[in-house]
């Protein structure tokens with residue numbers, strides 16, 4: 001029986017769907033998770049009644065731990081290639097969506113989890129000091145690809161991205177608000193109501209004008225990946241299968257386990 005990684009609830013009266021990521025313990029983005037997510041986004045995109053999506057998590061304290069590290073460690077080049085195509089597809093569907101996308105970030109959101117959030121149109125994060133968000137790839141000894149970097153630049157600007165990426169910074173909620181990585185903070189109990197009310201403001205704008213504007217802002221980066229999609233896959237496979245990078249990933253996973261113990 002197929003496992004479900006996300007729950008999708010569509011409200012036909014408002015035209016808004018809520019996607020809840022539901023893959024304990026940390027909503028890590030495995031090949032199967034990413035494939036299911038992209039299919040769900042495509043279905044919603046095709047649904048003429050759906051105008052907006054709120055992305056959130058049903059796993060306590062975690063929005064998403066980012067890419068599943070076990071999909072990149074000790075795997076064949078073929079598997080790594082398939083995995084990276086699924087990462088690209090998730091981003092293309094989310095960043096390129098014509099729907100209004102709001103991230104209700106109810107927990108920590110490192111790396112690929114941060115990418116999902118900054119690929120949305122608006123971000124509201126629970127104001128809890130232990131939560132953090134950021135692209136921390138350099139801390140794992142890996143490099144955020146150009147389309148991660150460009151998504152962040154479009155969100156917080158060039159200088160803040162350069163600082164943030166080189167140091168692999170993870171921001172607590174007030175810091176994330178200050179740097180512009182999130183747009184608003186909210187208490188846990190009001191997060192979803194606030195997300196719905198922000199959605200109503202965005203729904204008041206005529207779709208065609210908003211969609212063309214969104215596409216105008218995002219198309220250059222999307223086209224850049226589409227033009228070199230296969231080269232990007234080969235680049236990833238070559239990089240991630242290097243002995244030195246595999247060693248870094250192994251040490252990082254050991255560090256995660258030790259932290260727990």
Ligand SMILES: CC/C=C\C/C=C\C/C=C\CCC/C=C/C(=O)SCCNC(=O)CCNC(=O)[C@H](O)C(C)(C)COP(=O)(O)OP(=O)(O)OC[C@H]1O[C@@H](n2cnc3c(N)ncnc32)[C@H](O)[C@@H]1OP(=O)(O)O
Nearest residue numbers: 028065066067068069070110111112142143236239256260
């Ligand atoms: C020259 C080169 C040019 C260009 C480059 C070319 C290509 C690019 C190459 C690579 C790009 C890759 C981009 C990568 C993006 C990513 O997303 S990498 C993943 C980064 N994620 C993280 O760093 C998060 C790590 N996790 C945590 O910090 C914490 O787990 C948490 C804050 C999310 C939650 O903390 P806790 O609640 O305390 O939970 P635990 O830490 O105990 O974790 C529970 C359990 O889950 C396992 N786990 C955690 N995160 C992941 C993960 N991302 N993938 C897989 N598994 C994960 C953790 O190990 C625990 O497992 P067990 O011990 O229970 O077995």
